[in-house]
Amino acid sequence: MESSQREGEQLKSEITVKPDFTVIRYSRVWEDCVILCKGLDIQPSDVVLSITSSGDNVLNVLLKKPKKIYAVDMSLAQNALLELKLGAIRISLSHDKFLQLLGEAPSTKRLVLYESVKPSLPKYAQEFWDSNLSVIESGIANEGTLEKYLKVFNEKHLPKVVSSELLDAFFESQSIEEQRKVFNQFPLKELKDLISLYFSKEKLEKRRSEAQFQHAKIESDEAGEAFAKRYFVVAENIPAHDNFYFSLFNRGMKGYDPANKPNFAAPYLAKDNYEELKGLIDRVVVCTSTIEEQVKQIPLGTVTKANLSDIFEYTNEEVSCSICESVANVMAPGGRIVYWELQNTRPAPSSVFHYHEKLSKELHAEDRVFYYKSFNVYEKK
Numbered sequence: 227m228e229s230s231q232r233e234g235e236q237l238k239s240e241i242t243v244k245p246d247f248t249v250i251r252y253s254r255v256w257e258d259c260v261i262l263c264k265g266l267d268i269q270p271s272d273v274v275l276s277i278t279s280s281g282d283n284v285l286n287v288l289l290k291k292p293k294k295i296y297a298v299d300m301s302l303a304q305n306a307l308l309e310l311k312l313g314a315i316r317i318s319l320s321h322d323k324f325l326q327l328l329g330e331a332p333s334t335k336r337l338v339l340y341e342s343v344k345p346s347l348p349k350y351a352q353e354f355w356d357s358n359l360s361v362i363e364s365g366i367a368n369e370g371t372l373e374k375y376l377k378v379f380n381e382k383h384l385p386k387v388v389s390s391e392l393l394d395a396f397f398e399s400q401s402i403e404e405q406r407k408v409f410n411q412f413p414l415k416e417l418k419d420l421i422s423l424y425f426s427k428e429k430l431e432k433r434r435s436e437a438q439f440q441h442a443k444i445e446s447d448e449a450g451e452a453f454a455k456r457y458f459v460v461a462e463n464i465p466a467h468d469n470f471y472f473s474l475f476n477r478g479m480k481g482y483d484p485a486n487k488p489n490f491a492a493p494y495l496a497k498d499n500y501e502e503l504k505g506l507i508d509r510v511v512v513c514t515s516t517i518e519e520q521v522k523q524i525p526l527g528t529v530t531k532a533n534l535s536d537i538f539e540y541t542n543e544e545v546s547c548s549i550c551e552s553v554a555n556v557m558a559p560g561g562r563i564v565y566w567e568l569q570n571t572r573p574a575p576s577s578v579f580h581y582h583e584k585l586s587k588e589l590h591a592e593d594r595v596f597y598y599k600s601f602n603v604y605e606k607k
């Protein structure tokens with residue numbers, strides 16, 4: 227334990243050029259909270275380490291009532307978004323106003339709502355949001371860099387290929403047979419070509435921040451085709467009527483209404499769950515750092531579960547292994563880590579982790595977000 231801790235301490239973050247952390251890159255988490263919670267199997271005694279991203283899955287996991295969650299992100303902007311959600315819960319902003327503030331419901335009063343939440347935020351989050359009032363005003367949930375890219379897809383490109391009537395019929399299908407029947411009426415060749423092109427290696431690399439992804443080139447030339455193939459698998463096999471991720475991807479805000487359709491949104495947005503979070507938010511510790519640096523501050527052997535998002539998309543194989551080892555250092559034996567792989571293959575080192583292959587494959591088959599090529603559950607040896 228001690229020698230691997232020393233190795234962990236020598237580990238240098240790969241990110242040597244300071245990326246731009248002044249913008250929200252992800253205003254939603256596009257990682258299925260259901261398979262995440264099944265993979266982590268949260269227990270009341272759990273201490274969880276989780277990548278923050280937009281904070282959605284930190285709050286979704288918090289609803290499972292672990293003892294503590296470290297929410298870690300190297301991006302100050304992403305943590306400021308989680309702080310805004312925590313701040314609103316802390317002051318007991320009403321549920322409908324919470325949805326309005328986050329851009330999850332229409333509103334003309336978002337800046338007034340922000341002013342009421344602001345005093346409950348840490349200084350760095352106040353400063354961040356004071357410099358990004360236009361993001362709040364426009365509706366944060368659709369203002370991340372990724373979400374704006376998806377918006378152009380579903381507002382400008384997809385309607386030229388698939389009519390809104392067909393899309394609506396697809397999401398209203400009440401059985402998988404009916405859903406497949408509707409999907410087969412889509413112009414499938416055109417749809418495949420559109421997705422392959424819009425999410426091609428060239429396009430994706432162009433919109434990736436050079437500094438953040440300098441060591442992580444997309445390794446497959448067929449990224450767009452793989453993306454289209456996964457879209458088809460989800461369209462044909464995963465019930466669309468309760469897949470809010472797929473609906474947001476294809477239709478934006480159309481058909482999405484967390485206030486009145488709580489089962490068609492992230493669980494933390496549901497009114498009952500929102501009320502429950504008030505008694506739980508003190509269990510969240512927000513940390514702005516790389517995860518590999520942050521774990522040096524955490525007592526050894528105390529973390530039992532970790533959600534690593536798809537952070538290995540940012541790192542080469544060697545650094546991915548080092549990060550796994552440094553996370554393993556703070557984990558108790560039997561603890562779990564989970565992560566998604568998007569383009570690249572990054573197995574956790576077998577010296578410290580046992581791969582739950584069957585469970586990983588089963589959960590990946592349920593994944594409502596089609597982007598990822600795998601979902602992985604590992605156990606600390």
Ligand SMILES: C[S@@+](CC[C@H](N)C(=O)[O-])C[C@H]1O[C@@H](n2cnc3c(N)ncnc32)[C@H](O)[C@@H]1O
Pocket residue numbers: 252254255256257277278279280298299300301304372515516517518535536537538540
């Ligand atoms: C990996 S990205 C993926 C987002 C996700 N796939 C989605 O679309 O929902 C999520 C967050 O991880 C953070 N991140 C990436 N590598 C990290 C690291 N080594 N330590 C801490 N945060 C990291 C990024 O800043 C980002 O906010």
